[in-house]
Amino acid sequence: MPATTTPTPSHRDGLQFSCGPGWDFDFGKRFACPTIFVVTTDLERAEQNVETRSESLKKPLGLSDLVLTQILFVVGSSWVGAAAKLGQAHLFFWLLAIVLFYIPQAAVVIYLSNRMPLEGGIYQWAKLGFNEFAGFITAWNLWLLSITVIALGGMFVTTNISYALGAAWMPNNKWCVSLISSALVVGLGWTCLRGLSLGKWLHNIGAFAMFLVYGALILLPLLGLVRGDIKNYQPLPIALPTVSIFYCLNVFTKLGIGALAGFEYVAILAGETRSPARDIGRSVLIASPIIALMFILGTSSVLAYVGNNPIDLIGPVPQTLRLGLHSFPSAAAIASVGILLMTLRTVASTSVHVTGSSRLPMVAGWDRLLPAWFSRLHPRYKTPINSIIFVGTLTLVIAIASQIGAGIQEAFQLIDNAANVFYGIVYFTMFALPLFGALGVRTKSIWLRIAAICGAAVAILAIFYTVYPIIDVPSPLIFGAKVAAVTIIANAIGAAIYVVGKRRQGV
Secondary structure: OOOOOOOEEEEOOOOEEEOOOOOOEEOOOOOOOOOOOOOOOHHHHHHHHHHHHHOOOOOOEOHHHHHHHHHHHHOOOHHHHHHHOOHHHHHHHHHHHHHHHHHHHHHHHHHHHHHOOOOOOHHHHHHHHOOHHHHHHHHHHHHHHHHHHHHHHHHHHHHHHHHHHOOOOHHHOHHHHHHHHHHHHHHHHHHHHHOHHHHHHHHHHHHHHHHHHHHHHHHHHHHHHHHOOOOOOOOOOOOOOOOOHHHHHHHHHHHHHHHOOOHHHHHHHHHHEOOHHHHHHHHHHHHHHHHHHHHHHHHHHHHHHHOOOOOOOOOHHHHHHHHHOOOOOOHHHHHHHHHHHHHHHHHHHHHHHHHHHHHHHHHHHHOOOOOHHHHOEOOOOOOEHHHHHHHHHHHHHHHHHOOOOHHHHHHHHHHHHHHHHHHHHHHHHHHHHHHHOOOOOOOOOHHHHHHHHHHHHHHHHHHHHHHOOOOOOOOHHHHHHHHHHHHHHHHHHHHHHHHHHHHHHHO
């Protein structure tokens, strides 16, 4: 054991300190002197305050749970269908999105989660790296995205069940959708209330269900070659796009922020993770290559069987399974099982959104930007019970209301379109932190700065292509104006809530 000494700065520029022989450590890393801890900056004081608040939370998440949750949350089924519409050039687009967005995203999340492994994730990163307003408005945009996803969850589950049962009437029946939406929100709310000691098992099972489906999807062309069902299969096709550069950029941004995004979300649960500074970054490193291969090889499988035929963008995976197994007597049953497994994945992924969206109001309540009511913990499960009830009630009202009339449906569709803008704002803020954040957050690494610049540029492009679509709409100008208006109004509401919160702080 080294002798006890007073920590003294050794390299001011690198913010490096020494606690005695053998105990040098960098300020940007989450290591501590074994004999004494001294708060040296306002940033560290703020971090210590959050860590103190987090001590009352249970910490059931380990590395394996984080890896499975990353895979569950990022990998969806519809994107392999959307990418397959690009034909043999899909690999080009996937690799472009991976190099310019996916890898930068992973690098920045690893850096920030190591530097600030705090409950609330990106809320805390933006708050400590910039200011409270930046933290609140960034979390507000991420929260709006999650609320939209949760409200849509019932429709997705209903559609999947209708595919599995062959009941095409279900998605068009408002009572059926409302009933399934209610059951989903209540069930996930109860699971979230019980905490991640239970919730992590739903997430893990959902991830394994995803592995089973994608495993079958990826192996299907190999089986087809052996049986002679298909004559040619290229898992990694090399082809350049033949469409316009404008279209290329649009698809590229969609595969980036649409398909490959999500690593930052798990960091919201840092205060409920046993070793967040170590394990969140490791989970990204382990999950990222697996996710990339699942998307690329899954797209190749869809393309091998569907080819130039119309692709079911809602259910490309069950469509491919049906085509690949059509010669088997139990093809329909196998496809139905695959659909039900994907439904389980949808439920589990929605659970992650419910969990994260209930933690963001909790941490804002810690800072008194929202009423302390949102931060009240269940006496047994140590989960933010009031925040969970609020999120569940709000999403249930939105889900049911969206089934009532055309006007409400149109409004909800506009919010859903604006969700991509919300996510673009979140990512632009995150990528700006290593470039322009406070001294303890900003990086001197040239490679990380280049990565952050690439990621920020993709986020800006994604916002632009959401506001200015290339899909067929009656009037692109009116469409863009509506999406922009929804985004501005939504963020104005968030800013107003923040102003009220600041007044509450001063009372």
